[in-house]
Amino acid sequence: MGENVTANRTPAEIGLAEAFAQLDGKLPGNSDVKAKREEAFARFGSVGLPHRRVEAWHYTDLKSLQREALPLAAPPSAEAKTAAWNAQTLFAGLGARRLVIIDGTVVPALSDMDGLEPGLTVSTMAAALSEGDPFVASHLGTGRPVDDPAVELNTAFMGDGVVIRVAEGAVIERPIHLVFVATGDVPASTFVRSLVVVGNGAKLTLAESHQALGAAAYQPNIGLELVVGDDAQVDYVKCLRESTASQHLASFMTALGARAVFNHFSLTTGGAVVRNQLFLKLNGEGACVDIRGANLLRGNQHADTTLVADHLAPGCQAREVFKSVLADESRGIFQGKISVAPDAQKTDAKMMAQALLLSETAEFDSKPELEIFADDVQCGHGTTAGALDEDLRFYLMARGIPADEAESLLIQAFVGETLENIAHESLKSVLMSAVADWLQAGGASHA
Amino acid sequence: MAAVQETVEQVRQIDVDQYKYGFVTNIESEKAPKGLSEDIIRFISAKKNEPEWMLDWRLEAYRRWKTMQEPSWARVDYPPIDFQDLYYYSEPKKKPALKSLDEVDPEILATYEKLGIPLKEQKMLAGVVSDEGEDAGGDEAASGQPRARVAVDAVFDSVSVATTFKEELAKAGVIFCPISEALREHPDLVRKYLGTVVPTTDNFYATLNSAVFSDGSFVYVPEGVRCPMELSTYFRINEAQTGQFERTLIIADKGSYVSYLEGCTAPMRDENQLHAAVVELVALDDAEIKYSTVQNWYPGDADGKGGIYNFVTKRGDCRGRNSKISWTQVETGSAITWKYPSCVLRGENSRGEFYSIAISNGRQQVDSGTKMIHLGKNTSSRIISKGISAGRSQNTYRGLVSAHRKASAARNFTCCDSLLIGNECGAHTVPYIEAKNASATFEHEATTSKISDDQLFYCLQRGLSEEEAVALIVNGFVRDVLQQLPMEFAVEAQKLISISLEGSVG
Numbered sequence: 001m002g003e004n005v006t007a008n009r010t011p012a013e014i015g016l017a018e019a020f021a022q023l024d025g026k027l028p029g030n031s032d033v034k035a036k037r038e039e040a041f042a043r044f045g046s047v048g049l050p051h052r053r054v055e056a057w058h059y060t061d062l063k064s065l066q067r068e069a070l071p072l073a074a075p076p077s078a079e080a081k082t083a084a085w086n087a088q089t090l091f092a093g094l095g096a097r098r099l100v101i102i103d104g105t106v107v108p109a110l111s112d113m114d115g116l117e118p119g120l121t122v123s124t125m126a127a128a129l130s131e132g133d134p135f136v137a138s139h140l141g142t143g144r145p146v147d148d149p150a151v152e153l154n155t156a157f158m159g160d161g162v163v164i165r166v167a168e169g170a171v172i173e174r175p176i177h178l179v180f181v182a183t184g185d186v187p188a189s190t191f192v193r194s195l196v197v198v199g200n201g202a203k204l205t206l207a208e209s210h211q212a213l214g215a216a217a218y219q220p221n222i223g224l225e226l227v228v229g230d231d232a233q234v235d236y237v238k239c240l241r242e243s244t245a246s247q248h249l250a251s252f253m254t255a256l257g258a259r260a261v262f263n264h265f266s267l268t269t270g271g272a273v274v275r276n277q278l279f280l281k282l283n284g285e286g287a288c289v290d291i292r293g294a295n296l297l298r299g300n301q302h303a304d305t306t307l308v309a310d311h312l313a314p315g316c317q318a319r320e321v322f323k324s325v326l327a328d329e330s331r332g333i334f335q336g337k338i339s340v341a342p343d344a345q346k347t348d349a350k351m352m353a354q355a356l357l358l359s360e361t362a363e364f365d366s367k368p369e370l371e372i373f374a375d376d377v378q379c380g381h382g383t384t385a386g387a388l389d390e391d392l393r394f395y396l397m398a399r400g401i402p403a404d405e406a407e408s409l410l411i412q413a414f415v416g417e418t419l420e421n422i423a424h425e426s427l428k429s430v431l432m433s434a435v436a437d438w439l440q441a442g443g444a445s446h447a
Numbered sequence: 448m449a450a451v452q453e454t455v456e457q458v459r460q461i462d463v464d465q466y467k468y469g470f471v472t473n474i475e476s477e478k479a480p481k482g483l484s485e486d487i488i489r490f491i492s493a494k495k496n497e498p499e500w501m502l503d504w505r506l507e508a509y510r511r512w513k514t515m516q517e518p519s520w521a522r523v524d525y526p527p528i529d530f531q532d533l534y535y536y537s538e539p540k541k542k543p544a545l546k547s548l549d550e551v552d553p554e555i556l557a558t559y560e561k562l563g564i565p566l567k568e569q570k571m572l573a574g575v576v577s578d579e580g581e582d583a584g585g586d587e588a589a590s591g592q593p594r595a596r597v598a599v600d601a602v603f604d605s606v607s608v609a610t611t612f613k614e615e616l617a618k619a620g621v622i623f624c625p626i627s628e629a630l631r632e633h634p635d636l637v638r639k640y641l642g643t644v645v646p647t648t649d650n651f652y653a654t655l656n657s658a659v660f661s662d663g664s665f666v667y668v669p670e671g672v673r674c675p676m677e678l679s680t681y682f683r684i685n686e687a688q689t690g691q692f693e694r695t696l697i698i699a700d701k702g703s704y705v706s707y708l709e710g711c712t713a714p715m716r717d718e719n720q721l722h723a724a725v726v727e728l729v730a731l732d733d734a735e736i737k738y739s740t741v742q743n744w745y746p747g748d749a750d751g752k753g754g755i756y757n758f759v760t761k762r763g764d765c766r767g768r769n770s771k772i773s774w775t776q777v778e779t780g781s782a783i784t785w786k787y788p789s790c791v792l793r794g795e796n797s798r799g800e801f802y803s804i805a806i807s808n809g810r811q812q813v814d815s816g817t818k819m820i821h822l823g824k825n826t827s828s829r830i831i832s833k834g835i836s837a838g839r840s841q842n843t844y845r846g847l848v849s850a851h852r853k854a855s856a857a858r859n860f861t862c863c864d865s866l867l868i869g870n871e872c873g874a875h876t877v878p879y880i881e882a883k884n885a886s887a888t889f890e891h892e893a894t895t896s897k898i899s900d901d902q903l904f905y906c907l908q909r910g911l912s913e914e915e916a917v918a919l920i921v922n923g924f925v926r927d928v929l930q931q932l933p934m935e936f937a938v939e940a941q942k943l944i945s946i947s948l949e950g951s952v953g
Contacts, residue, residue: 055520342870357885361852370876372895375867380894385882 013048015069020156023072027159029129032137040155043147050149059333059365060304062149065273066247070219072157073103073188083213084181085110090209090239090434094426096177103183104190104220105160119170119202125161125193136163139195143225143253145279145308150249154223158193161223164206168199168229175205175424180222184214184243193223200229200257205424206236210270212243222250230257230284237427238266239434240274244299247273258284258313265422266293266305267431269438274303282309282316282344291320292418296438297330297362304333307351311344320351323418325411326362337369338379345374351381356388356414408439469715469745472558472685476604479536481688485509488658491536495627495661498634508647508657515651521814522843522875523783525719525756533721535659537604537686555609558683559601597677597708598623600664602693604686607662612676619675621705622667626694629665636667640698644727644764644791652723652785653760656692660725663693668703668734677706677933682724684713684744684755690721697727699734701767706737708936711780713745717753719782724759732767732794737775739932740788741940744780746947749838751810754782761788762818765797765826773800775931777940778815779947787845789818792826792857799828802928804940806947807840807872816846816878821857821887832863833925835944836872843875850887857887865895866924868917918945 009017020041027037049066050057076084084102099122100110106124113122128136144151166172178194198204212218220242228234242248248271256262268274280289295303309318324332334353355364368381388410396406415435422428479490488509492502517528539552598612600623607625616623622633629637647657664680684691699705713720722744728736738761747754757780763772774788790799801817819828828848836842842865850857865874876893898920906916921944922929929937 345870355882357882357887360885362885364880364882366878366880366882366891368876368878368891368893370865370874370893370895372865372867372875373873375870375872375897377867378894378896380892381876382890382892383878383880384888384890385880386888387885 010049010063012066012069016153017045019069019072023157027157028126030132032132033129036141037156040152044149044152044156047147047149056148056306056335059335060273060275060302065302066219070187070189070217072159073190075105076102076107076183080183081107081110083183087181087211087213089179089211090241091177091207091427091430094175094177094207094430096175096207098177098179099162100179100181101160101162101192102181103188104192106162117170117172117174119167120172121165123163125163125195126159128163129158133163135165136195139197139225139227143227143255143279143281145253148251148277150221150275150277151223151251151253154191154193154221154251157191157221158223159191161192161194163194164196166198166202166204169201170199171203172205175207175427178206178208180208180210180220182212182214182218182220182242182246184212184216184218184245187217189219189221191221195225197227198229198232198234201231202229203233204235205427206234207427208236208238210240210242210248212246212270215243215245218242218246220246220248222248224250224252226252226254228254228256228260228262231259232257233261235263235423236265237422237431239431240266240268240270241434242270244270244272244301246271249275251277251279253279255281255283256287256289259286260284260288262287262289263421263423264289264291265418265431267434268293268295268303269297269434271303272301274301276303276305278307280307280309282311282318283313285313286315287313288317289319290421291318292421293322294415294418294435295322295324295332296415296435297324297332298327299330300328301330302333304335306335308337309339309349311338311340311347311349314344315346316344316348318349321418322353323415324355324364325358325415326355326364327358329359329361331363331365333365334383335367335369336381337371338381339371340374340377340379342373345376347374347377347379349377349379353383354414355385356411357385358388411439412436468712468743471714472554476537476539476686478534478686478689481534482531483533483535483659487535491659491661494536495630497627497630500638501630504642504647505658508654511648512651512654512658515654517651521785521845522841523785523812523814525783528721528756530655532688534686534689535692536661537689539603555603558603558685559681597679600625600678600680602662602664602680602682604684604689604691607664616675620669620672621674622665623678624665626663626665626696627661633665633667636698637665637696640727640729641696644729644762645725645760650760652758653725656694656723656725656760660692660694663695663724665695666697666705666707668699668705670700671702673703674705677708679708679710682709682711684720684722687716688718688720690723693724695724695726697736697738698729699731699736701731702733704735706933707739708933709738709740710743712743713755715745715748715753719754719756721756721758726759726761726788728763728772730763730765730767730770730772730797733769734767735771736763737773738763738788739936740776741936741943742776742778742780742784743943746780746809746811747782749809751782754811755780757781757784757786759786761786762791763789763799764791765794765799767794767797769796770794771798771800773802773931774817775802775928776804777928777932777943778803778805778813779943782811784811784813784815786815787817789820790828791820791822792828793822795823796825797823798826801828801830801832802931803832804835804925804928804944805832805842805844806835806837806944807842808838808947809840810838811840813841814843814845816844818847819849819859820847821850821854821859824853824855825857826854827858830859830861830863831927833928834863834865834874835868835921835924836865836874837868839871841873841875843877844893845877847879847881848889848891849879849881850884850889852883854884855886857884859889861891863893864924865893866921867895867897
């Protein structure tokens with residue numbers, strides 16, 4: 001069905017094809033990497049940008065949303081680096097190990113590459129690709145979902161990113177913070193690919209933030225592959241506060257070993273068009289994931305959270321909770337799929353997506369899916385959409401709380417459930433204040 | 448408990464032959480030549496003595512259909528259908544001038560008798576004590592006798608062979624007749640509503656149906672009338688290599704009420720047969736339509752050979768204020784089910800309901816659900832779907848709930864539960880929820896699980912056999928939906944459920 005529709009190429013698709021041809025031989029990597037890029041681009045080229053007839057992208061029609069393909073960002077200038085350094089980042093006060101990525105390029109000079117804890121290795125993707133690092137080569141693309149155009153594009157164009165390895169049994173107390181900064185002075189696109197491999201029994205806390213300094217059009221395509229070994233634990237948070245000139249595509253691909261624990265939280269308040277994709281593969285018996293997220297949107301913002309959890313081994317547990325607060329003309333989308341393979345008996349999976357619509361013109365689309373092939377499972381999902389409860393507001397106002405404050409309290413309580421499980425206390429309080437910031441910003445469009 | 452005992456006994460009785468409606472009636476029939484072309488459509492239209500506009504309507508649909516592609520998004524898998532390798536029209540050869548039921552071919556009467564559908568008036572559906580004796584007169588029925596009575600329209604392959612209680616219904620002003628007859632006798636009424644709920648352009652199978660539909664039921668309940676009895680259509684496919692394309696149109700005028708039941712069976716054959724029906728319901732101001740289906744087409748054998756492809760478009764339009772449409776379905780048959788009875792909630796305060804039990808066993812594939820489209824203010828809908836998968840079947844719930852910009856204060860509650868019996872089947876849930884209005888309140892919940900060991904253990908402890916225990920638990924699981932069925936059907940459906948699950952325990 002869908003294939004026939006792609007006959008006419010859009011300017012963005014033509015732009016991408018031209019860019020790929022021009023960059024031939026200029027992107028990092030040996031012949032194997034080059035072959036990978038070409039295969040990925042060929043797969044992308046055969047279907048083009050996804051549109052509403054493509055089921056997985058039904059509510060985020062990239063073909064019409066992405067009018068043009070912006071040129072690849074130039075390596076950051078000295079001024080850009082200074083500007084980025086001076087900009088206050090969200091997690092600045094955490095004392096985290098900062099790895100700074102400006103306009104898609106890792107800037108070691110601004111990053112804390114020294115004094116690594118025993119068992120921790122940090123390098124850049126550009127270097128790993130150029131040197132043909134066998135470790136990176138063996139892991140890259142292993143968690144790749146089938147036929148996802150955003151991931152294909154990322155693989156085709158990937159330039160830089162970070163490569164983090166945590167050795168078996170190493171417990172890294174100091175959080176690692178990936179600081180993504182867009183200078184935003186000229187329209188640009190970036191393709192960042194990172195790889196994080198956490199060995200058996202190891203432990204890591206990873207934070208990721210995205211911000212833009214200027215307001216030029218910006219198309220980041222972020223890929224992150226995370227491999228969590230047996231008995232290992234990874235806590236991950238992401239905060240997206242880019243300008244509303246950004247079209248942000250992020251693909252998070254995780255493979256979990258036996259009894260691995262993965263806690264995830266993501267907060268989106270920025271971006272014009274955001275698609276956060278999470279691909280989870282629970283490969284090992286007894287893995288346990290807790291995935292939460294909050295999208296706070298206003299103006300014309302469009303944010304799509306798409307989650308695919310593949311339960312491939314017995315006895316895994318998954319909890320997924322997503323909340324959207326939608327003001328003005330914004331549009332929130334949640335697509336979640338729990339898939340249970342025939343062997344994954346005793347799976348226990350629950351998914352909840354809730355939306356609070358603050359304006360008559362906001363829209364929420366939700367598609368929680370279950371795909372079950374094993375009989376001894378407990379799986380459930382729920383979704384709700386509605387306005388603020390008038391009774392609750394009345395209750396607060398009857399106790400002397402002004403209307404807007406009451407509303408703000410109720411929204412915080414609504415969002416709060418997604419934050420409460422963040423183990424790292426200061427990370428949690430920073431994210432809570434980010435939610436409060438958004439509420440403070442009030443009716444004006446948030447940048 | 449008594450009901451469970453009954454179902455278990457029922458299962459035992461038919462232990463050998465699970466599908467008891469799989470016999471073939473030997474009857475001479477008249478068929479249109481194989482294949483589909485404009486000539487075939489002209490043939491069908493001429494056969495039915497249709498007005499000119501109807502033929503044009505069909506031909507337009509056919510021309511559009513030729514440009515359409517079969518939908519491929521459902522989670523069903525089947526070899527491509529050769530639409531030229533089917534008979535599109537088949538009718539039992541009839542004696543000239545059929546005036547009363549006595550003249551209906553005794554073979555056909557016997558068929559319906561065997562199916563438990565009495566065409567002789569006064570008899571009732573299986574499960575309720577039947578009353579022998581002659582027609583006591585219409586007045587008594589209208590005055591509301593305690594025992595339930597059902598008017599039946601029996602559709603055999605492509606034609607309606609009998610409609611009962613016609614006169615009595617006519618007294619109340621209710622029109623209940625084959626749609627081919629309605630096209631001749633009430634052309635204005637049909638023309639006004641036909642295709643307004645499911646347009647000829649709607650989807651591949653609906654468009655095909657618009658081109659070739661041969662018969663089906665037509666119901667019109669006039670303003671303020673509460674239909675004095677349940678109306679029912681019984682569909683039977685008999686002929687081999689024949690598709691059944693029936694079209695049902697029900698109109699409930701202002702302030703009226705009608706309850707309509709539909710049942711279907713087919714012989715056991717190795718080949719797959721196509722059933723592509725369209726059902727349109729129109730409820731005007733303050734009207735209510737209750738539509739119940741017990742679908743028991745032949746599901747194919749244990750290896751998935753044969754069976755009916757049930758590709759059906761059913762849609763109700765709550766056109767008037769305070770109108771209500773409720774769909775209740777028990778789906779146990781068909782090799783493949785592709786069916787989404789929907790409600791368009793256009794009128795203010797209108798209400799849509801969908802209650803479904805979908806049971807799949809053997810190699811059956813079910814992709815079924817509903818659409819609730821909220822367009823008007825204060826509209827509400829409720830979806831209760833219970834899927835049971837056993838054997839090597841795949842059972843998918845697929846549904847859409849949407850509130851459009853103007854649907855202020857729309858409300859929906861959806862609950863879809865799936866039960867898995869055995870480790871080779873699959874249960875899937877694919878709901879779409881689209882809220883474009885802040886004051887719309889949507890709630891959706893779904894669960895999938897197997898029969899819990901605790902529950903089973905508890906029953907076994909108390910001396911039930913495993914089969915009885917499963918029957919009891921399953922009956923409890925589907926109770927919410929069974930309660931919505933008219934009584935006669937509820938009994939039938941309960942039996943059917945235990946039959947369908949036979950062979951999946953232990």
